[in-house]
Amino acid sequence: MPTYVFDENSFLDFIKKNVKGNIAVVSSDVLDVNVEEIETHLGVKKHFVVKFAISADVFKDVDLDSFDELLNYAVVFVERDKLSEERKKAIR
Amino acid sequence: MPTYVFDENSFLDFIKKNVKGNIAVVSSDVLDVNVEEIETHLGVKKHFVVKFAISADVFKDVDLDSFDELLNYAVVFVERDKLSEERKKAIR
Numbered sequence: 001m002p003t004y005v006f007d008e009n010s011f012l013d014f015i016k017k018n019v020k021g022n023i024a025v026v027s028s029d030v031l032d033v034n035v036e037e038i039e040t041h042l043g044v045k046k047h048f049v050v051k052f053a054i055s056a057d058v059f060k061d062v063d064l065d066s067f068d069e070l071l072n073y074a075v076v077f078v079e080r081d082k083l084s085e086e087r088k089k090a091i092r
Numbered sequence: 093m094p095t096y097v098f099d100e101n102s103f104l105d106f107i108k109k110n111v112k113g114n115i116a117v118v119s120s121d122v123l124d125v126n127v128e129e130i131e132t133h134l135g136v137k138k139h140f141v142v143k144f145a146i147s148a149d150v151f152k153d154v155d156l157d158s159f160d161e162l163l164n165y166a167v168v169f170v171e172r173d174k175l176s177e178e179r180k181k182a183i184r
């Protein structure tokens with residue numbers, strides 16, 4: 001999945017679908033942020049690489065394979081005027 | 093902030109407060125996951141450390157300091173029965 005940009009209403013719809021009947025585990029514990037060049041199918045592009053710590057005692061099993069099967073998202077809230085012009089036009 | 097556990101309704105309330113008037117930038121591009129022991133004010137505890145890539149072309153400024161000022165969250169959706177017994181009792 002690439003990086004998506006949602007406005008207020010479409011983000012709430014997205015969240016409703018994902019959380020339905022489930023629990024949301026949330027962390028804002030950012031250990032590290034870097035800018036890195038990453039190869040994508042559109043060529044090499046700059047990315048913010050953000051490292052989050054999520055307390056493992058939340059989960060019954062502290063197991064990487066089980067964790068990998070879960071839906072994992074990074075979410076950044078930002079004012080519209082801090083988006084690039086190109087992405088302002090591509091808000092869902 | 094430690095790791096919080098929200099049910100469907102309280103998570104939607106949390107999201108509504110954060111997204112109000114803003115844009116949500118979302119990535120599920122997980123580069124790496126590890127289990128690490130991290131020192132907290134409650135002692136050394138195991139954490140899942142998750143590294144996300146967020147496309148930088150979303151933002152007007154590709155600048156670490158500006159990025160650090162934004163609200164950043166990692167969100168994991170999980171079934172209630174995959175939580176530890178202790179955390180099941182502490183769902184918001």
